[in-house]
Structure formats: C-alpha cells, structure tokens
Amino acid sequence: MIDSARIASAIETVRRDVAALHGELVRSGLVVWTGGNVSGRVPGADLFVIKPSGVSYDDLAPENMILCDLDGNVIPGTPGSERSPSSDTAAHAYVYRHMPEVGGVVHTHSTYAVAWAARGEEIPCVITAMADEFGGPIPVGPFAIIGDDSIGRGIVETLSGHRSPAVLMQNHGPFTIGRTAKDAVKAAVMLEDVARTVHIARQGGTVVPIPQEKIDALYDRYQNVYGQPADDRD
Numbered sequence: 129m130i131d132s133a134r135i136a137s138a139i140e141t142v143r144r145d146v147a148a149l150h151g152e153l154v155r156s157g158l159v160v161w162t163g164g165n166v167s168g169r170v171p172g173a174d175l176f177v178i179k180p181s182g183v184s185y186d187d188l189a190p191e192n193m194i195l196c197d198l199d200g201n202v203i204p205g206t207p208g209s210e211r212s213p214s215s216d217t218a219a220h221a222y223v224y225r226h227m228p229e230v231g232g233v234v235h236t237h238s239t240y241a242v243a244w245a246a247r248g249e250e251i252p253c254v255i256t257a258m259a260d261e262f263g264g265p266i267p268v269g270p271f272a273i274i275g276d277d278s279i280g281r282g283i284v285e286t287l288s289g290h291r292s293p294a295v296l297m298q299n300h301g302p303f304t305i306g307r308t309a310k311d312a313v314k315a316a317v318m319l320e321d322v323a324r325t326v327h328i329a330r331q332g333g334t335v336v337p338i339p340q341e342k343i344d345a346l347y348d349r350y351q352n353v354y355g356q357p358a359d360d361r362d
Contacts, residue, residue: 146177154185164235218277219280260354266295293312
C-alpha cells in the first residue's frame, strides 16, 4: 500500500533540494542565463522533480519546480504544472528509467567542460583529484539532438558500467549523475575544475598519465575510506 503522506513529504523535500541546488550552479559559474538544469528522483515513487524551461535562476523556488513521471510527463494539478519543464526532461527521464541507482542528474554549460566536448575529446586522468572523484578519464558521449530521449540514451550507453559520474556529450556539454541530486551537482563542480586544470596543464607541455593501478588505489581510498562515515566528502 502506498503511503501517500510519506510520498507527499518526499516530493516537497526534493522540490526544496532541487530549487536550492540550482543556486550552486550559479555560484560555481557553471551556467549562464537560463541554461542548465538539476533534477532529483523522489524516493519511493516513480517521479522526479526538474526546473521549468527558460526561467531565470533568480526566480526559481520550490513551488515552481516541476513534478514528472519517469516518462517525462508533467503530473497535472501539481505546483508548477502550468509551466513547461526543462528541454532536457526526456533525457533525465531516460536516465532514471534505465539507471535505478541514480537519484540526481545535472546538465551545465560550463566553459572548460564544453570546450572538451566541442573537440569530442575525453579528459585524461592525469591528476589525483580525477582518480578520486571519477575513477579514470571522463568519457565522451555521442552527438545527440535536444528534445527527445536521444541524449538520455547516450548518457546511459556511455556511463553504464563506467566509474565516472560525468559524461561530455559531444558538441553539447557535460551531464553528471549521482546517488542524490547534491552528489550530481558536486560531480558537475568537480568536472569543471578538472577540465580547466588539465586544459591549462596541456598548454605547458605533455601531461603525465597516472598508472591504472594507482588510479584504482586512489579511487578505492576516496570512495571507501576518506572522510567521516556517511558524510559528504570534500
């Protein structure tokens, strides 16, 4: 039996979290104008929350976040349902349908990550921060047109079985996933940081790859040992 009160409470929590997390994209310089989006899965329900299309970040609030089912359909009669959802809604929905472990999806237009995507070039794992957070290189996904689930298919195909929570969709930009929406936002912030650092490093000469066994050791330590139990690693 569905606990409707519990689901309603979960929806409100995700609305608040997703609305607030859009502010992190602005503070970290990952978006311009109204581009980019954050979504969060509603625990215990086949639903997710995503931002409305073309609305200023200054005007985003929990009540205008949009509730959708896992096919990307807006749930009628819910707060925000009179608005159109993000143009990337179908992509987010596809990820949630096919990657049940994912609780958050983020898309940004961050400058350095988009520059790598424009070249269709993966970011090599040449700094320890990448090994920690991404477990290896950040892969490139296929070119896909916005509006249907093509981008979502590319995300899932590229990241399934891959350690990286980030993908550079060719000629478009980065998408990140996470256990929660906050985890996905963290991955987006870290992605832009390493994209910038590796780009700058290559201007000075050839970058030095980290041996795979060292990447594995760094990733295991960061994911399983570093920080406090059940905390947010930084």
